[in-house]
Amino acid sequence: MIKRMLRTRSMRSWVAFSLLLALAPLAVFAALTFQLLDRGVIASYADVSYRMRHQIAPVQLLRLHIQGSVVPVDEYLEDRNPQHANAYRMLRAEIEGEFANLLEALGDDSQIAGLARRSLDDWTEADQAANTLLHTAHPHGDPRLVELLLQYHGRVESAIDKLAAVYRKLDSIVESDYGVASLFYERSLWVLAIAAFVSLLTIIFSVRLISEMLSGSVDRLVEGALKFADGERDHRIEVDVPPELGRVANEFNIMIDRVRASESKLAELARRDPLTGLPNRREFDEALTEMRSRLDRFGERWSILAIDIDHFKAVNDTYGHAAGDQVLKAAATTMQRVLRPYDRLFRTGGEEFTALLPDTGRAGAGEVAERLRSAIERAEIHYRETAIPVTISLGVAVGNREHDDGSLVEAADTALYEAKAGGRNRYVVSGD
Numbered sequence: 432m433i434k435r436m437l438r439t440r441s442m443r444s445w446v447a448f449s450l451l452l453a454l455a456p457l458a459v460f461a462a463l464t465f466q467l468l469d470r471g472v473i474a475s476y477a478d479v480s481y482r483m484r485h486q487i488a489p490v491q492l493l494r495l496h497i498q499g500s501v502v503p504v505d506e507y508l509e510d511r512n513p514q515h516a517n518a519y520r521m522l523r524a525e526i527e528g529e530f531a532n533l534l535e536a537l538g539d540d541s542q543i544a545g546l547a548r549r550s551l552d553d554w555t556e557a558d559q560a561a562n563t564l565l566h567t568a569h570p571h572g573d574p575r576l577v578e579l580l581l582q583y584h585g586r587v588e589s590a591i592d593k594l595a596a597v598y599r600k601l602d603s604i605v606e607s608d609y610g611v612a613s614l615f616y617e618r619s620l621w622v623l624a625i626a627a628f629v630s631l632l633t634i635i636f637s638v639r640l641i642s643e644m645l646s647g648s649v650d651r652l653v654e655g656a657l658k659f660a661d662g663e664r665d666h667r668i669e670v671d672v673p674p675e676l677g678r679v680a681n682e683f684n685i686m687i688d689r690v691r692a693s694e695s696k697l698a699e700l701a702r703r704d705p706l707t708g709l710p711n712r713r714e715f716d717e718a719l720t721e722m723r724s725r726l727d728r729f730g731e732r733w734s735i736l737a738i739d740i741d742h743f744k745a746v747n748d749t750y751g752h753a754a755g756d757q758v759l760k761a762a763a764t765t766m767q768r769v770l771r772p773y774d775r776l777f778r779t780g781g782e783e784f785t786a787l788l789p790d791t792g793r794a795g796a797g798e799v800a801e802r803l804r805s806a807i808e809r810a811e812i813h814y815r816e817t818a819i820p821v822t823i824s825l826g827v828a829v830g831n832r833e834h835d836d837g838s839l840v841e842a843a844d845t846a847l848y849e850a851k852a853g854g855r856n857r858y859v860v861s862g863d
């Protein structure tokens with residue numbers, strides 16, 4: 432289904448699709464990891480930090496201060512120095528403030544707050560006992576003083592014990608918060624690892640998919656280019672996926688068509704004489720070989736006419752080279768018109784022509800030679816209003832199995848030579 436969808440899209444869409452495919456799992460897992468870190472790790476660490484600063488540290492300080500508050504009271508009872516009483520009062524003010532802050536920080540934490548409040552109750556009773564001790568007139572060692580002192584110490588101990596219980600409970604909460612944070616941190620690492628793995632899989636999948644879809648098209652392009660290099664001109668490159676490569680294939684096909692057209696034009700030009708438009712000597716040689724093989728295979732009769740314009744040099748000398756060209760063209764046109772459709776005329780030299788006459792024996796060839804001779808003699812060839820009299824001489828040779836290509840042409844040439852020697856404007860049949 433993905434392949435079918437991609438087939439209609441451009442290569443840019445393919446890249447966008449594969450990026451999306453590779454990044455989508457990363458994005459989803461990144462959002463999941465963020466949730467885990469935010470809710471599990473950051474929130475737990477924030478809770479831990481709050482408890483450390485606002486609950487655990489104050490509880491420890493409070494324990495120290497309550498413990499320390501015993502010293503000025505004991506010292507006062509030793510020497511009745513009012514400075515010790517003042518030191519106690521300052522410490523008490525601090526302890527009261529710290530209790531208030533702690534209870535506020537514990538807030539709704541009912542069990543721990545209840546413990547802290549009971550510690551405050553103990554401290555309040557201890558403070559009352561301390562106040563009585565600081566105002567008592569009983570001498571040192573008096574049994575009532577000792578009892579009051581014991582009561583004071585007992586309350587202080589009890590307040591400290593309850594604060595120690597508060598500390599232990601807070602410590603266990605912090606411990607479990609650390610546990611939760613570590614668990615969530617570990618999970619988020621796993622999620623990230625899974626994300627990276629899934630992303631890698633999707634990258635591999637999309638790269639394979641795209642290269643599979645591209646490779647067929649690229650192979651066809653390469654195959655087309657190799658065939659073109661080998662000279663094959665009929666091969667068409669069929670690529671439509673992706674559209675970009677389809678356009679490359681299309682342009683390539685257009686280029687092949689153009690090369691083929693210009694090659695066949697060049698080939699055609701190479702086989703034609705530009706002045707008269709007749710096929711040239713090269714074409715004649717091939718036609719001769721072909722004719723020869725037909726003679727061998729089917730026993731067909733055929734003849735060859737060697738044709739030469741008489742005194743052509745004089746035409747050039749008298750009327751100019753341009754007039755000579757005009758005579759060549761007019762002679763070619765005239766002879767073409769006279770020949771039968773299946774006869775073939777070639778310009779095989781300067782003022783020399785050759786005609787190949789298929790299925791033509793001695794008598795027929797003589798007739799054609801005479802028709803040509805008389806047509807040229809009667810033709811009115813003009814150059815710039817001036818009529819130029821033109822005649823031709825012809826040598827006729829009739830092909831048979833004994834002739835090879837060279838000897839047949841030679842025979843026609845010899846006959847032509849005889850026609851020239853015999854006075855020109857005539858034909859001679861070889862062997863007559």
Ligand SMILES: Nc1nc2c(ncn2[C@@H]2O[C@H](COP(=O)(O)OP(=O)(O)OP(=O)(O)O)[C@@H](O)[C@H]2O)c(=O)[nH]1
Binds near residue numbers: 747754
């Ligand atoms: N104008 C023109 N002259 C050409 C062309 N090709 C060859 N010729 C000329 O044709 C003349 C041929 O002269 P020759 O070979 O002496 O033959 P000729 O004058 O026809 O004499 P005979 O063949 O003996 O009758 C030369 O002067 C060439 O320069 C051509 O394409 N155009």
